Amino acid sequence: MTGNSTIAVHADREVHPSRAVARPIYQTAAFGAEDGERFAQVAVERRGHDFYTRYGNPNHAQVAAVVAELEHTETAMVTASGMAALTTAVLALVSAGDHVIGQKSTYGGTASVLMNLLPRLGVETTLVDQTDVHAFEKALTSRTRLILVESPSNPLLQVTDLPAVAELARAHGVLTLADNTFATPVNQQPVAFGIDLVWHSATKYLNGHSDVSAGVLAGPAELLDRIWDVGVLTGAVLGPIDAWLLLRGLRTLPLRMERHNANGQALAEALNEHPAVTRLHYPGLETHPQHLLAKSQLSGFGGVLAVELADGFEAADAFLGRLRYARRSASLGGVESLAVHPASMWRGMLSDEQIADSGVPLGLVRLAAGTEDTADLVADVLNAVEALDR
Ligand SMILES: Cc1ncc(COP(=O)(O)O)c(C=O)c1O
Incomplete structure (x- = not known):
């Protein structure tokens, strides 16, 4: 084939x-x-x-x-x-x-x-x-x-x-x-x-x-x-x-996806155990409740992950502000890493109640890993999340 x-x-x-x-x-x-x-x-x-x-x-x-x-x-x-x-x-x-x-x-x-x-x-x-x-x-x-x-x-x-x-x-x-x-x-x-x-x-x-x-x-x-x-x-x-x-x-899609998959997995693993993170959503993690189903359908898990921060809305916003590489943007899938905090993006459009109804927690950040070097992205997110603890 x-x-x-x-x-x-x-x-x-x-x-x-x-x-x-x-x-x-x-x-x-x-x-x-x-x-x-x-x-x-x-x-x-x-x-x-x-x-x-x-x-x-x-x-x-x-x-x-x-x-x-x-x-x-x-x-x-x-x-x-x-x-x-x-x-x-x-x-x-x-x-x-x-x-x-x-x-x-x-x-x-x-x-x-x-x-x-x-x-x-x-x-x-x-x-x-x-x-x-x-x-x-x-x-x-x-x-x-x-x-x-x-x-x-x-x-x-x-x-x-x-x-x-x-x-x-x-x-x-x-x-x-x-x-x-x-x-x-x-x-x-x-x-x-x-x-x-x-x-x-x-x-x-x-x-x-x-x-x-x-x-x-x-x-x-x-x-x-x-x-x-x-x-x-x-x-x-x-x-x-x-x-x-x-x-x-x-x-270059197949080439780029190899790196997106590797970066998504590495960021998910690096953030999953961190005390400032209450929940990490990434189907490539063994702790994802649907990991076995994901593995049966996907040959790679992609570059997008969602991180729930313990201290909610303010922590999520501060985390984004501390990232060096991922810019605040609603998109994903490009060579550059991007990140979005849905609750602050929706602030002008939806009521608190509508945000709650969406099932998306106030402290959730969606990270879209680009094709940058894995070690640089991991160091950057760890640096940003560690700064939240202090
Ligand atoms: C999963 C998914 N499907 C569809 C769309 C809509 O695509 P477009 O913005 O190209 O109209 C988006 C946009 O963010 C998306 O994330």
Whole structure:
């Protein structure tokens, strides 16, 4: 079987081939055709790449070829952001009167789609505890069309039993869509466990350099065709230059993930025993309550960990202020370490009660380890946490 690093460098070779070693940027809104017959052909081709850039562009198709091969799916498509991938898929797959199941621990944008957008469109939703497979089963109704899973989840790094949820969904004729942003296809391929479709915030690890907003959907052609039909109407199209940058980022994804995995594990181990830390959430730790499940699904545990500090809100804020390398930022997955204290980020948006309802403790910090040297990052977090004790 071809390795991930080889796939990342070569999977797009036959897509719009040219003699240039690096892919040219097709900075064009539209393409011409040789004759009327060819024009009529490209005008109706789904996920084609030489008709009109909102329908597709060679730079999109090259990214899609790499992601599809890494995710082991038949095909893929790109969108202007991760949220565009999710909303396009959901609009294509459910209608008023349908029911969707999601997780309580999930990225905030996904939670808002489930709690606000879908109910407004007449789609009922139920949010369940992802650590309990029976909760998914209990939530099923005769109108359930889709289950959204995210594993490991943001920001609590909870794990979903993907084979069990996929089996349950298939038995009831329900589609499954997994957010694979935290794991990436290098660490986990959800379709290998029976999940139907995968989406990513490609803004994170897939691009890996914090300089592009993008999304990707991967799955079988039959489902991607339905989603693409809606995508050309929602028009959340990725610019060709951004697609080109994303392809360049993908070339090194497997290499970068090796370092992210090593750094995430080292930071988790270094902080886990510290007296100023009450709880450390990282699926690669043997003390993580779902470690065995995580090990059965993930070949690496990624660069993101969540640290709960004993002295709550103030300690978390002070810890972030003392870090030398990880900057305060809402993103993750780039070569540079980033850190966020959700409770202080949400202070202007949510009441104390809403923050408490989110299940995210006031003293929780999400650390996203970059690709810096492991020893430097470990020394930096220990220095910051030790300063809290004094
Ligand atoms: C796990 C996860 N999924 C989806 C998204 C949304 O992606 P984007 O910001 O590219 O729209 C994010 C963004 O932070 C995320 O962390």
